[in-house]
Amino acid sequence: NAQTHLHKVELLPKDYKTDTKPFWCPGCGDHGVLTGIYRALTELGVDPNYLVNISGIGCSSRLPYFVRSYKMHTLHGRAGPVATGVQLARPDLAILVNGGDGDGFSIGGGHMPHLARKNINMTYVLMDNRIYGLTKGQVSPTSQRKMKAYTTPYGGVEEPLDPVLYMLTYGASFVAQTLATNVKMTAQLIKEGMEHKGFSFISVMSHCPTFNAIDDAKFFKESAEELQENHDVSDIDAAMHAVNMAHKNGRIPVGLLFREERPTLDERMAELVKQVGGSPDYDLRKIIDLARP
Numbered sequence: 001n002a003q004t005h006l007h008k009v010e011l012l013p014k015d016y017k018t019d020t021k022p023f024w025c026p027g028c029g030d031h032g033v034l035t036g037i038y039r040a041l042t043e044l045g046v047d048p049n050y051l052v053n054i055s056g057i058g059c060s061s062r063l064p065y066f067v068r069s070y071k072m073h074t075l076h077g078r079a080g081p082v083a084t085g086v087q088l089a090r091p092d093l094a095i096l097v098n099g100g101d102g103d104g105f106s107i108g109g110g111h112m113p114h115l116a117r118k119n120i121n122m123t124y125v126l127m128d129n130r131i132y133g134l135t136k137g138q139v140s141p142t143s144q145r146k147m148k149a150y151t152t153p154y155g156g157v158e159e160p161l162d163p164v165l166y167m168l169t170y171g172a173s174f175v176a177q178t179l180a181t182n183v184k185m186t187a188q189l190i191k192e193g194m195e196h197k198g199f200s201f202i203s204v205m206s207h208c209p210t211f212n213a214i215d216d217a218k219f220f221k222e223s224a225e226e227l228q229e230n231h232d233v234s235d236i237d238a239a240m241h242a243v244n245m246a247h248k249n250g251r252i253p254v255g256l257l258f259r260e261e262r263p264t265l266d267e268r269m270a271e272l273v274k275q276v277g278g279s280p281d282y283d284l285r286k287i288i289d290l291a292r293p
């Protein structure tokens with residue numbers, strides 16, 4: 001049962017809200033992502049007592065403040081490694097990570113391949129606005145080349161990277177893409193990602209009306225292209241091909257690109273402990289305590 005890692009309760013979307021009202025700019029795409037998350041958590045019936053929401057630094061990394069859960073607002077780019085530690089110490093918890101394009105693919109970029117290849121059981125929601133919003137508008141690794149920003153007053157000279165292609169390449173076992181303006185699709189993909197046992201990566205194109213005038217909500221909507229109905233989500237070549245074809249045509253592919261079932265890191269560690277004659281209910285926290293001076 002793919003859902004055994006989620007503790008369930010019956011709640012309403014409002015029950016996942018905290019007393020802190022979202023303090024993003026009016027019209028920010030991140031509001032839509034948050035609504036999608038409330039909806040996904042409600043439909044799945046995730047028990048907030050068994051939910052940990054972890055983020056790095058950036059506008060989108062504020063999201064855990066608004067979600068009823070345990071939470072950690074960590075260092076810039078380090079949400080993934082912190083989430084890995086939480087997951088290995090408490091594999092019974094549901095882990096939701098949020099971050100932006102700068103946090104995840106610039107300063108934190110070195111961590112992403114390892115979350116993917118180790119298949120750590122967590123859901124990573126990237127909120128990609130193709131700009132640094134919190135520091136008031138500098139180009140990010142996903143900014144379009146010619147974008148004019150404070151750091152590129154005459155337009156930029158670097159090609160952007162594509163987060164979904166990156167994650168497919170490094171072996172993420174669930175890769176999807178959606179738009180912040182499409183709350184229904186965002187909620188559905190986050191729900192499927194949280195049900196998936198393993199590392200699920202959902203890229204949400206989340207516009208920043210304050211600092212990014214070229215990748216606005218209209219641009220994302222007009223560029224989005226749903227995957228073909230007969231797209232085979234178990235075929236990695238088909239997923240890569242869909243992304244590459246979309247690039248050639250200046251489009252953004254949306255939908256579930258790839259999904260595969262394979263053992264998670266905590267499952268493999270538990271298996272190894274059993275193989276070498278250790279206790280099946282070993283407690284990683286006790287092992288860490290042994291190492292303390």
Ligand code: SF4
Nearest residue numbers: 024025028059133208
């Ligand atoms: Fe959203 Fe941009 Fe405002 Fe940040 S600066 S809250 S990303 S609109």
Ligand code: MG
Nearest residue numbers: 100101129131
């Ligand atoms: Mg950003």
